[in-house]
Amino acid sequence: MHFDLHPQLAADTVAVGDLPLCRLLLMNDSRYPWTILVPRRAGLRELYELHESDLQRYWRESMLLSRTLMSAFGGDKLNIGALGNLVPQLHVHHIVRFQADAAWPAPVWGKHPPLAYAPAALDERVTLLRGLLAQELAAPALA
Amino acid sequence: MHFDLHPQLAADTVAVGDLPLCRLLLMNDSRYPWTILVPRRAGLRELYELHESDLQRYWRESMLLSRTLMSAFGGDKLNIGALGNLVPQLHVHHIVRFQADAAWPAPVWGKHPPLAYAPAALDERVTLLRGLLAQELAAPALA
Numbered sequence: 001m002h003f004d005l006h007p008q009l010a011a012d013t014v015a016v017g018d019l020p021l022c023r024l025l026l027m028n029d030s031r032y033p034w035t036i037l038v039p040r041r042a043g044l045r046e047l048y049e050l051h052e053s054d055l056q057r058y059w060r061e062s063m064l065l066s067r068t069l070m071s072a073f074g075g076d077k078l079n080i081g082a083l084g085n086l087v088p089q090l091h092v093h094h095i096v097r098f099q100a101d102a103a104w105p106a107p108v109w110g111k112h113p114p115l116a117y118a119p120a121a122l123d124e125r126v127t128l129l130r131g132l133l134a135q136e137l138a139a140p141a142l143a
Numbered sequence: 144m145h146f147d148l149h150p151q152l153a154a155d156t157v158a159v160g161d162l163p164l165c166r167l168l169l170m171n172d173s174r175y176p177w178t179i180l181v182p183r184r185a186g187l188r189e190l191y192e193l194h195e196s197d198l199q200r201y202w203r204e205s206m207l208l209s210r211t212l213m214s215a216f217g218g219d220k221l222n223i224g225a226l227g228n229l230v231p232q233l234h235v236h237h238i239v240r241f242q243a244d245a246a247w248p249a250p251v252w253g254k255h256p257p258l259a260y261a262p263a264a265l266d267e268r269v270t271l272l273r274g275l276l277a278q279e280l281a282a283p284a285l286a
Contacts, residue, residue, distance in 0.1 A: 045220070046209065046213070046220075046221055047205075047206070047209065047223065048206045048209045048210050048213075048221075055202070055206070059198070059202050062190075063190065063191045063198070066189065066190065066191045067191050070189070070191075077188070077189075077226075077227055077228050078189055078191075078225075079224070079225065079226050079227075079228070080190065080223075080224065080225040081222070081223065081224040081225070081226070081250070082221075082222065082223040082224070083220075083222050083224070083250055084220055084222075085220050085222070085240060085247060085248035085249070085250075086248050097228060104228060105228035105229050106228070106252070106253050107224070107226055107228075107250055107252050107253070109249070109250050110249050110250070
């Protein structure tokens, strides 16, 4: 079964690139540095459905992304969430939070409608993430 | 540095017992089967701060708990969240969600005030969890 990104995720995000297991997405919401990891495996809904070797890859990529984001943005807290109540395709949010951000201390989901980046700011952020993760990223995923 | 459960977590939950790394807590909110894993390491706020061997233990315990909960309760979706914006001690929510539950499809945090279990129902649920995880649990943590 072929992996296709869920249309809702495709609509809400920009693809940063592909890590060995996961597609890395940037949520188009300038309120927070908000990224999403999507394992490129078809038909999965839960983390525990990953095969053991993929699970190891996933955790490695999640921890690498976590450290990279917190180091680059200097957040007060990282929020990691695997929810999927609305979009069934397995995807895991990694969101840098600040005490001064629009939703603090609440979780971001459902708190405010997304505030899209200006085009130049979106390009800049994607470029920054690609640079930070260049050693791990394959060629950016094309839509 | 000695591990002590954060007082807010202690107030909101009942201790089910100790897995090799994590204390397993049951949130005293009868609206959802809602558990929390707390690595018994002092001073941690983020998953990526766990040492490599602890990280392996954590993922193993998280996946075991995830499968156990979904198998026992037959939920529609598992929600996993490491937030910690309010309670800084590293803790990770594992919540079984149902399409008919009080918050669906929203995340549970901040949606409704906790609805405490009746004492007998709380005992029953803790006993169920201890039974399901008996092979992995040490003697239940004492307050």
